[in-house]
Amino acid sequence: MSSATNIIVLVGLGLAGIFLAVQRRRKTIKEDFGAFVERIQLLPPPQPAPPKAPHPLTGLVFAIKELFDVEGFVTGFGNPDWRRTHELAVRTAPAVSLLVQGGATCVGRNVMDEMAYCINGENKHYGTPTNPAAPSRIPGGSSSGSAVAVAAELVDFSLGTDTGGSVRVPAAFCGILGFRPSHGAVSTVGVVPMAQSFDTVGWFARDPDILRRVGHTLLQLPFMEYRKPRRVIIADDCFQLTKIPSGRTVNIVIQSTEKLFGRQVLNHMSLGKYIADKVPSLKYFQSEESKSVEGGISALKALWNALRLRQRYEFKKNHEDWINSVKPDFGPGISGHIRAALDIDTDDENIGLSLRVREEAREALNSLLKDDGILVIPTTADPPPKLNMKVNFLEDFQTRALTLLCIAGMSGCCQASIPLGQHDKCPVAVSFIARHGGDRFLLDTVRAAYSTLHQQVEISSSTQTANPPNGKIEAAEIAKEKGNAAYKQKQWQKAVNLYSEAIKLNNKNATYYSNRAAAHLELGSFPQAEADCTEAIALEKKNVKAYLRRGTAREMLGYYKEAVEDFNYALVLEPTNKVANLAANRLRKLFG
Known part of the structure; x- marks a missing residue:
């Protein structure tokens, strides 16, 4: 066999090896997204005989962060040196036991930030779990694996802990529900402490009904009628x-x-x-x-x-x-x-x-x-x-x-x-x-x-459309100019209609919303003016006119403190703005 042929064969074998490695990696990510440190199984008790109701979490599968004690296992706390230097747990954490007794099956323990001391979700020793909602982004921590397991639909819900944000951040970053309970509401016995004055046992779910059922089990809540927020x-x-x-x-x-x-x-x-x-x-x-x-x-x-x-x-x-x-x-x-x-x-x-x-x-x-x-x-x-x-x-x-x-x-x-949902291909919460x-x-x-x-x-x-083609941009500008002309002639409703037409053609222009807000103010449509200004500010954070107009709308709606804030922010952007200065001083004198 010639040397050239040998080289071709070697290259082919090398490429085949790379291909197989990539396939194995994809398979690994697809199967568990790097969410688990180890697989375990905690089975629920038998169902009660009728007419008693079945367990509230029957049929659900969950996983737990690697700082909950499980009888017969070493609690790792996200670090192999911790695992190496600690003994087997002699009992299971009450929070975990409650869920198992409630009918759920625990199937594993999840990757976490070392010693629960970060909100990034990256672990040097066990790897960073892959964020199913944004694979090129961090999953958030320290309960990273617990959030990823839920987001990847590997489990129905999972347990984490939240001291400074370790449930809320990964929930937001992975596009799922996350709940931090009132401090002291769920037992932290059998949970390796980070800082007891703030430690809480939290949980993740994709479904709000499951989030609630898990909460009722952990919090031991009796049935009560729902009260709407006032x-x-x-x-x-x-x-x-x-x-x-x-x-x-x-x-x-x-x-x-x-x-x-x-x-x-x-x-x-x-x-x-x-x-x-x-x-x-x-x-x-x-x-x-x-x-x-x-x-x-x-x-x-x-x-x-x-x-x-x-x-x-x-x-x-x-x-x-x-x-x-x-x-x-x-x-x-x-x-x-x-x-x-x-x-x-x-x-x-x-x-x-x-x-x-x-x-x-x-x-x-x-x-x-x-x-x-x-x-x-x-x-x-x-x-x-x-x-x-x-x-x-x-x-x-x-x-x-x-x-x-x-x-x-x-x-x-x-x-x-x-x-x-998402904004710019990243979860929003x-x-x-x-x-x-x-x-x-x-x-x-x-x-x-x-x-x-x-x-x-x-x-x-x-x-929410992408940037409109040039033809639409030009048409939107024409509609805006017509709206400006109507406004100058005090034809307020006509101005609103023309600015609305401009917004339909190009909804990424802050001026259109701000101008429509000015017309709404003249018509006395204060809620609509406030909403338009809020949208304008979202598109252009330094839009002074939008802050002034929103301040005016909020003043008329009776939101005096918020109005003062808007006028003050306008002054930050334009310290010599007389309108903002007069309005802010007037409201301070009236309402303190």
């Missing part, structure tokens, strides 16, 4: 933090709320400013960096500073001795967090003050929401980052995310992350928050609202 509060300042257009998030919530519960239940507020007023101990956690943040967001930054300090303190108390004695090998995304925790001064007086912040925050949120209120915020500020991003970028992402996640974390309130102890109310509200929310997602998606 107030749905939109935290406008939180949505201004996000990079997702409001048409894909907050507008969908508003439209769904109006259909389900009526316009009268909707409220808008600056949550950060409310927290700043109601949580006086936050002043001790106001860093120079957070003081420079505009408006009430600085209070949320301070809230996160307080949670982070206490979390580091408790993590250090729990695990410093083991880390120092074993000197485990941590991945690059984890080692920085752990080093920061071990380096804190345990005599820092702010560690004790952080618990005061927690109590004040809980009282503030409970007072705001009472028994019938739902607070709406984005689950995260950004879409899921791409895999293998630089550490500096991921740190910025984590800070922005945790500024929102700390609201429920610090107050101990319950929170549900709800998927709202919002969160509903209820008061501490309002878990049943929140689970019922999510189930009641889920179908309508997704109907609105489909409507929004069908009306």
Whole structure:
């Protein structure tokens, strides 16, 4: 055989080997998406004899994060050195036992971030589970494998834990439902602690009915009639933090709320400013960096500073001795967090003050929401980052995310992350928050609202078109100019119709929405003006006219605090704007 022939054969064999490796990899991803550390089987008890009802979770399959004890297995805590240095568990965590006794079958334990100390979902030792909703993006952590197992339809639901956001983030990034219960509502016995003041046992599902059934089993809730929310509060300042257009998030919530519960239940507020007023101990956690943040967001930054300090303190108390004695090998995304925790001064007086912040925050949120209120915020500020991003970028992402996640974390309130389809090929989610102890109310509200929310997602998606061809752009500009002419002639309704025609031709132009809002203001159609300005701001965040017009609309609707915020933001963009300055001063004098 010639040397040339030998080379051809070798190349062919090499290509065949690569092909087979790729096929094996695809098969592996298809089968379990890298979600499992190990497979186990915990079978439910026999069904009760009739006429007794069957177990509530009969027929459902679930998996658990690798920090829940299971009798006869070593609890790994996401790190092989932890697994190597710990004994077999002598009993199963009560949360797991409740689900098995409730009729569900446990089939495995899931990959997690090492020591539950990250929200990325990347594990150096066991690999990063593949995000089924966005394979080139991180799945979110630390309950990454638990979320992926549900999103990939490998199980019906799964258990995770949430200290700073470890259920809510992967739920949002994988496009599924995630529930963080009220702090202390579900037993954490048999769960390796991260920071007990904030640790909760949370769960994932694709179906809101399953989410609710699992919740009723874990929370041991008796039957009660569903109570509709009487107030749905939109935290406008939180949505201004996000990079997702409001048409894909907050507008969908508003439209769904109006259909389900009526316009009268909707409220808008600056949550950060409310927290700043109601949580006086936050002043001790106001860093120079957070003081420079505009408006009430600085209070949320301070809230996160307080949670982070206490979390580091408790993590250090729990695990410093083991880390120092074993000197485990941590991945690059984890080692920085752990080093920061071990380096804190345990005599820092702010560690004790952080618990005061927690109590004040809980009282503030409970007072705001009472028994019938739902607070709406984005689950995260950004879409899921791409895999293998630089550490500096991921740190910025984590800070922005945790500024929102700390609201429920610090107050101990319950929170549900709800998927709202996709934007730019990435999952989108919002969160509903209820008061501490309002878990049943929140689970019922999510189930009641889920179908309508997704109907609105489909409507929004069908009306969101790609950039129109040049012919449509030109026609839209002509319609806009005609609308401007009608406006100058005080033909307000004609102007609205012409601006609407422009929007139909090109719905990506903020000016068209802002101009239509001006015409709506002249007609006294204040809700429509507010909605148009919100859409304009989503398309162009520095649209001063839209902020001014939305401020005017909100003032007329009686949303005085929100109106002042809009005028103030217009002043940030244009410090010499006389209209904004006069309006803001007028409202301050009238309403304080």
